[in-house]
Amino acid sequence: MNFHELMNKRRSVRGFTERRLTDDEITKLLEAATAAPNACNYQSWHFYVVRGREKINGFVPKIYRGEWFRSAAVVFVVCTDAGQLEARFGGRGADLFAIQDTACAIDHLMLMAAEMGLGSCFVGAFDEDECRRYLNIPDSRRPVALVPVGEPAADTPKRPRKPINEVVTFAGEEE
Amino acid sequence: MNFHELMNKRRSVRGFTERRLTDDEITKLLEAATAAPNACNYQSWHFYVVRGREKINGFVPKIYRGEWFRSAAVVFVVCTDAGQLEARFGGRGADLFAIQDTACAIDHLMLMAAEMGLGSCFVGAFDEDECRRYLNIPDSRRPVALVPVGEPAADTPKRPRKPINEVVTFAGEEE
Numbered sequence: 350m351n352f353h354e355l356m357n358k359r360r361s362v363r364g365f366t367e368r369r370l371t372d373d374e375i376t377k378l379l380e381a382a383t384a385a386p387n388a389c390n391y392q393s394w395h396f397y398v399v400r401g402r403e404k405i406n407g408f409v410p411k412i413y414r415g416e417w418f419r420s421a422a423v424v425f426v427v428c429t430d431a432g433q434l435e436a437r438f439g440g441r442g443a444d445l446f447a448i449q450d451t452a453c454a455i456d457h458l459m460l461m462a463a464e465m466g467l468g469s470c471f472v473g474a475f476d477e478d479e480c481r482r483y484l485n486i487p488d489s490r491r492p493v494a495l496v497p498v499g500e501p502a503a504d505t506p507k508r509p510r511k512p513i514n515e516v517v518t519f520a521g522e523e524e
Numbered sequence: 525m526n527f528h529e530l531m532n533k534r535r536s537v538r539g540f541t542e543r544r545l546t547d548d549e550i551t552k553l554l555e556a557a558t559a560a561p562n563a564c565n566y567q568s569w570h571f572y573v574v575r576g577r578e579k580i581n582g583f584v585p586k587i588y589r590g591e592w593f594r595s596a597a598v599v600f601v602v603c604t605d606a607g608q609l610e611a612r613f614g615g616r617g618a619d620l621f622a623i624q625d626t627a628c629a630i631d632h633l634m635l636m637a638a639e640m641g642l643g644s645c646f647v648g649a650f651d652e653d654e655c656r657r658y659l660n661i662p663d664s665r666r667p668v669a670l671v672p673v674g675e676p677a678a679d680t681p682k683r684p685r686k687p688i689n690e691v692v693t694f695a696g697e698e699e
Contacts, residue, residue: 352639355527356559356632369698377528379692383685384531386634386646390683396692404696430691438649445668446648448620452627453646457531459561460635464527471561471628473621474613484695493620508565510558516605517554517571520659521579523544 350464359460360507362468365420365499369400374465375423378498381461382425385453388446391433394454395490397426405497412483413475413495421497425458426480427451428490451493458496468501525639534635535682537643540595540674544575549640550598553673556636557600560628563621566608569629570665572601587658588650588670596672600633601655602626603665626668633671643676 350358375398387393399405400423409418418424429451434442455471462469472495480492525533550573562568574580575598584593593599604626609617630646637644647670655667 350527351525352527352530352556352636356556356636359559359561361561376688379688381527381531383688383691384534385631386534386536388646388648390685392686392691394691397695398692399695400698401696441648444619445623448623449627449630449646449648449669452624453631455624456560456628456631461527461531471563471624473563473616473624484693494624510565511567513551513554513558516558516567516569517573518659520572520574521576523575 355460355464357507359463360505361470362501362505363415363417363470364502365422365468365497366502368422368500370422370467370498377465378425378458378461382454382458385450385457387450387453388434388442389437393429393431393434393447393450395428395430397428397484397486399424399426399484407483408495411476412479413472418497420499420502422499423497425496425498426484426492427455427494427496428486428492430490432489448493455494455496462498466500467498468505469496469498471496530635530639532682534638535680536645537676537680538590538592538645539677540597540643540672541677543597543675545597545642545673552640553600553633553636557629557633560625560632562625562628563609563617564612568604568606568609568622568625570603570605572603572659572661574599574601574659582658583670586651587654588647593672595674595677597674598672600671600673601659601667602630602669602671603661603667605665607664623668630669630671637673641675642673643680644671644673646671
């Protein structure tokens with residue numbers, strides 16, 4: 350599968366089968382996440398790996414409302430850990446670079462999941478404070494996304510994108 | 525090349541040959557960028573594609589200091605375009621989701637570049653205001669990264685990552 354095929358295979362999956370993930374599969378996903386590009390190679394991220402029916406059910410509905418979330422085999426709670434970036438770049442380090450780093454890590458994780466035949470979803474609309482309490486996340490980290498992963502329960506169509514020319518402006522001329 | 529190989533091939537490249545990119549290559553990179561996961565499929569991004577020696581040289585040193593930047597074949601200036609996300613989610617839409625969307629787009633673009641044998645770099649430490657003026661970027665968009673792309677002038681080693689266990693916490697038990 351080349352990258353064009355892989356990126357088209359990747360889609361937001363909201364519903365999973367009963368199949369659990371092995372430790373090796375979870376490691377493979379984390380290795381992909383941490384291979385992502387990131388500012389100064391500080392690796393300003395931390396991953397909470399949440400497993401087990403009971404612990405995952407505890408997310409719904411207080412942290413995240415969707416009932417489908419309960420079907421996840423694993424939930425990755427992705428946090429920024431921006432101490433070094435903030436020391437070097439101030440607010441721009443914490444509020445921009447660390448968010449970009451973690452988003453690239455999630456993108457990598459989701460692409461690896463797709464290659465492994467797994468589905469995933471980038472969930473940003475959740476209650477950060479409740480999540481922080483639930484997992485005892487220290488102040489030095491900020492949970493910025495929930496990424497449930499599992500075997501897709503059904504096929505999901507790829508959602509169409511705007512034509513390229515609607516989101517692109519050309520500047521300068523090739524000489 | 526499977527995804528594990530591709531992600532290891534992708535690295536930050538800071539120096540390019542004289543080879544220019546074709547329109548088809550640029551389109552392929554933009555198609556990869558826009559296939560990225562994004563909040564609500566609003567596609568809260570806009571891409572300025574900057575070509576031509578003169579226009580690219582104008583970035584250095586006012587917008588970005590590194591002299592190597594001049595060697596890029598193309599510079600993608602990636603902006604958030606967060607109107608819809610902000611209307612729906614307020615500040616969280618503009619300051620979190622749109623930054624995550626654009627970072628995933630950049631990650632996709634860099635992976636596609638790697639597959640095409642091209643190099644790229646995620647440049648976050650640049651002067652946003654100068655960049656905005658240089659390209660006449662409207663207030664509705666925010667430039668969040670410069671991504672120079674070209675044929676790598678030299679091999680760059682992949683930088684090592686921390687061991688997984690340093691950036692992961694497990695929660696819950698598989699029953």
